[in-house]
Amino acid sequence: MRNWVAAGLALVMSYGQQMELAAAQTSTLDTVKSRGQLQCGVSTGLAGFGAPNDAGVWQGLDVDICRAVASAVLKDADKIKFVPLTAKERFTALQSGEIDLLSRNTTWTMSRDTAAGLNFTGINYYDGQGFMVKKTLDVVSAKELSGASICVQTGTTTELNLADYFRSNKMEYNPVVFEKLSEALGAYNAGRCDAFTTDVSQLYSIRLTLGNANDHIVLPEIISKEPLGPVVRQGDPQWANIVRWTLFAMINAEELGVTQSNVDQMKNSKNPAIRRLLGVEGEYGVAMGVDKDWAYHIIKLVGNYGESFDRNVGAGSPLGIARGQNALWRDGGLQYAPPIR
């Protein structure tokens, strides 16, 4: 008798699974609209990129991507359920349909893009991996780190770059690998490791949370390319388009001088590029399943790329990161968005 019950249960469960996966493959846009809420995967807490503020409101450059997508689709930058994810959990959460969008300092790599059922939709931060050490160590270059213990977080591109760098420089090191950022930092802070390594942007953010930020320095060497961007599930080109063009709209808006405060006046602009962006001319959003004024809502509710950068990680924030590679192309940076036409 027990056998039968067990078998029956297993049967029901296996069909449940089938149905769940089938649901994951239906249109993400429809799911988000009918749910009335975007489920967005973010980091577990990385000031400037994705972290709740004192009032518990999620803020950051990566969080703004979630808000911008929600604005384009739901015309509301707050109809979002933020799902904090560690490096290790993030892809499974996206693959299994737990989140609609992953916006969490994730490096665009070939294997992730092609073999993991994921699609990268753009680059919202050009980054590279670096090292942070305590000032008291008197280390000024990563080349001096031979023999050091280095703390890293698992499930990142960081582990591989680290191995490559030390091998090609014929140096030795001892990696101490943690699953959670908090424990990795705890160990680094307690002196278990000489250095902590991850993308430089994250090092700047972490440095501010480590008590006295001036006790730690970020070494000048950048040992890898880390193009960070939002990720969606493979197999839903419409949703990928929405996320991709949300970022492009923000970059184009900066280029065209459209800001959160002037976006309403800009609707009367004579510039055809601005008129197309804001949906005054043409119906560009409609082809990807959103309204023609999709970008207007993004800029009205979230702002353009430059504004988001500035208030979260740039000059207007405690991090004070220079635009550098993340400046617009015409200012000598790499941020370049295809035109809306």
Next chain:
Amino acid sequence: MTRATKARADQRPSRSLTDYFYDPKSRGIMLQLTVAVILIWLIWSVVDNTIRNLEAQGIAAGFGFLRNTSGFDISQSLISYTSTDTHGRAFLVGLLNTLLVAVVGVVLATVIGFVIGIARLSQNWLVSTLAAVYIETIRNVPPLLMLFAVYFGVIKTLPRPRDSIEFPFATYLNLRGLYLPRPIWDEAIWFVLLAFVIGFIAAFWINRRAKKIQIETGVQPRVLFPVLGCVLGLPALAFVLAGFPVSFDVPQLGRFNLRGGFVISPEFIALVSGLTLYTAAFIAEIVRSGILSVPKGQREAASALGLRDGQVMRLIIIPQALRVIIPPLTNQYLNLTKNSSLAVAIGYPDLVSVFAGTVLNLTNQAVEVIIMTMAVYLSLSLLTSVFMNWFNARVALVER
């Protein structure tokens, strides 16, 4: 076939279908068959479903990734491993690291658990109260918290490499680990090994003979010194004769860490001590209940026969208590092994950290990696159970 059914079969050569149905034996077989068929179909459909879904989602499948270069380093390994080795080898490294923690943890937890369990029953109020306090506190702390406490306790109290605590024989302790001199054996060490084997066999023989003499004459010959002489003295003599066939790689202060020597990482120390302390509390309770399960009369009878306290414990109480102790003890061993997968929280490179963590994330082949990881824990559990059952059958008191 029994004689009765045979007779029945003879009487009625042709049986109708309903007869089969009402025959408990054939009905049983039919039921089993149906269940088996459904089970196989279920497994097949789950596997098929998974493969198809992975394909549809554009996720790679198969075990080919095990042959690809891993590209990452592991801090501790019992076999040689570098980032140019394969994911398959990284799996082995993780597996061995898990086994190491499990074996060391099980041995230590057993010893500590037995000591505390017996202390709990001590006539001495202080001793038994201390044991009780230990058991009650530890049993009520979640193991993960325990690990954090031990780990951060360890690395926060130990000094930095420059101010290492120095022990004799070039041994150092700091927050990067325990550094021991690493022996480098010369060729001639086989001579010492041989002496050790011979000494061991001789000691075994001496013991056997002593037992025989005791049974025949009732006199207990003193064996301690001859046995020690064989097991330790003989190899030591060989060691000297071979001209000290060993040199040492001694740890020395480098720029960041001590270099050279043999390192036991603080992660390993914290994991093993955390798991050991935790499991020992449960084992202590098991030991206590086992000893209490032996009727008081046994102890009194043994004392009346003139056995000393230690002998009563060793020869009368423990053998009977073991029957009660071993099954739940097995459970604790399994728990310790499974709890060792919390390692990743404190940075120890066990199977879950290396394989179900790093490899899974690099290859994105979650299904394969998790299946392999589960298979490992399942096999470890089954092997432990089989061994403990065998052990139980061997030591269990044969009742006449």
